[in-house]
Amino acid sequence: MKICRSISEIKQFRQSLEENGVKNVGFVPTMGALHEGHLSLINQAVSQNEAMVVSIFVNPTQFLPNEDLAAYPRKEAADLAMCETAGVAAVFLPQAEEIYSDDEPKILASKRLSSLFEGASRAGHFDGVCAVLTKLFSLIRPSKAYFGKKDAQQVAVVQNLVARLFLPLEIVPCELVRAKDGLALSSRNAYLSSEEREVALSLSRALKEAAQLVARGVTDAQSLNEKMSQILAAAGAQKDYTAVVDREFNELSHAKLHETILLIAARVGKTRLIDNLWI
Numbered sequence: 669m670k671i672c673r674s675i676s677e678i679k680q681f682r683q684s685l686e687e688n689g690v691k692n693v694g695f696v697p698t699m700g701a702l703h704e705g706h707l708s709l710i711n712q713a714v715s716q717n718e719a720m721v722v723s724i725f726v727n728p729t730q731f732l733p734n735e736d737l738a739a740y741p742r743k744e745a746a747d748l749a750m751c752e753t754a755g756v757a758a759v760f761l762p763q764a765e766e767i768y769s770d771d772e773p774k775i776l777a778s779k780r781l782s783s784l785f786e787g788a789s790r791a792g793h794f795d796g797v798c799a800v801l802t803k804l805f806s807l808i809r810p811s812k813a814y815f816g817k818k819d820a821q822q823v824a825v826v827q828n829l830v831a832r833l834f835l836p837l838e839i840v841p842c843e844l845v846r847a848k849d850g851l852a853l854s855s856r857n858a859y860l861s862s863e864e865r866e867v868a869l870s871l872s873r874a875l876k877e878a879a880q881l882v883a884r885g886v887t888d889a890q891s892l893n894e895k896m897s898q899i900l901a902a903a904g905a906q907k908d909y910t911a912v913v914d915r916e917f918n919e920l921s922h923a924k925l926h927e928t929i930l931l932i933a934a935r936v937g938k939t940r941l942i943d944n945l946w947i
């Protein structure tokens with residue numbers, strides 16, 4: 669496995685793929701502290717491509733000034749071992765100083781998606797995601813890039829970016845991976861104490877109970893949002909939002925089976941968590 673820490677190294681690696689006639693290049697962008705959720709994307713990408721690249725980059729432009737950029741978990745040695753075992757061809761670990769300059773072209777996320785839910789709660793977050801991905805896609809030139817439905821709105825933002833910039837790659841959405849007790853896997857779960865982890869289970873429980881209501885015919889968004897909010901509050905999680913949306917993130921007055929995503933963002937102690945369920 670090749671470890672590329674500079675732009676010139678990743679360019680050289682990409683060039684060598686080209687010279688060796690490799691056509692299908694898979695790509696999984698990450699911020700590291702890899703877990704089974706990341707691994708499911710990596711395994712899918714390894715199985716569907718001739719060569720597979722993972723990037724590990726805690727991208728400063730997608731963090732708001734008050735967020736956890738400095739504290740974000742970093743586990744480089746374990747991440748590299750996991751990638752090597754999975755059959756990754758190269759890992760790209762750039763430095764922010766080489767990715768960004770003090771005079772950058774402005775790449776902005778869809779205005780509509782940026783004004784909703786995660787975009788509204790984290791102003792500028794999706795612009796940072798689009799900025800870094802445009803650069804990573806240019807360097808790695810993947811034929812397919814894999815994104816987890818854990819970050820459902822991010823999938824929609826990235827699909828819009830690729831479609832509107834006519835970028836020559838396919839975005840592959842991948843299933844959300846949970847721990848046995850239902851907690852959506854996230855690098856940020858490392859911040860949770862054991863008591864907080866119990867509270868954090870209320871997110872997946874709220875989604876599941878709302879989905880059960882839908883299955884019983886209670887489909888109006890107000891009832892579903894109330895149910896989710898009650899469960900979060902009873903457990904001691906601080907709700908940021910709950911929502912009932914279609915696959916394009918338009919709010920629905922009524923959930924429709926096979927067309928709906930239930931969304932939750934909540935704070936448990938100092939940790940902000942998101943979860944969602946596609947029903």
Ligand code: AMP
Pocket residue numbers: 697698699700705706708709814815816817818819842843844845846852853854855
């Ligand atoms: P991150 O390192 O948090 O930026 O995540 C990198 C990629 O892994 C993103 O596409 C995430 O959506 C995906 N991912 C993170 N957690 C999970 C999970 N529990 N299940 C599936 N994909 C995930």
